[in-house]
Amino acid sequence: MPKGAASTHLKEKIMDIKSAFDRIFKMPDFPRVRTTDPLTSFEAAESISQVAPKHYEIILECLQEHGALGKDGIAALTNLDGNQVARRLNEMKIIGLIELTGNTVKSNSGRNEREWNVVRFPYV
Numbered sequence: 001m002p003k004g005a006a007s008t009h010l011k012e013k014i015m016d017i018k019s020a021f022d023r024i025f026k027m028p029d030f031p032r033v034r035t036t037d038p039l040t041s042f043e044a045a046e047s048i049s050q051v052a053p054k055h056y057e058i059i060l061e062c063l064q065e066h067g068a069l070g071k072d073g074i075a076a077l078t079n080l081d082g083n084q085v086a087r088r089l090n091e092m093k094i095i096g097l098i099e100l101t102g103n104t105v106k107s108n109s110g111r112n113e114r115e116w117n118v119v120r121f122p123y124v
């Protein structure tokens with residue numbers, strides 16, 4: 001096989017593997033809108049579906065670097081809006097990326113909010 005053809009073949013194989021990986025490990029699609037919501041809610045839900053995976057990554061990195069935090073602490077350290085963080089936390093819990101610590105911390109308003117941390121696997 002000529003050198004250029006081998007390179008093209010390898011690229012195709014890598015793309016096949018990446019495509020299979022993406023299909024197997026696809027992030028779940030969370031319902032972010034109710035059937036009775038207005039059209040603008042459907043538009044917002046569609047637009048955030050493209051951004052949510054990046055939010056997951058940012059929040060996960062924050063918790064890995066800084067340890068357990070509440071929503072407002074995560075928002076302050078990541079420059080994400082508190083509402084963006086709040087919406088992603090439960091989704092990340094369902095996926096199995098993060099968990100509640102059982103503790104509370106003070107929010108920016110002085111109220112108690114739940115504390116979150118990265119899921120710790122016993123074998124890691």
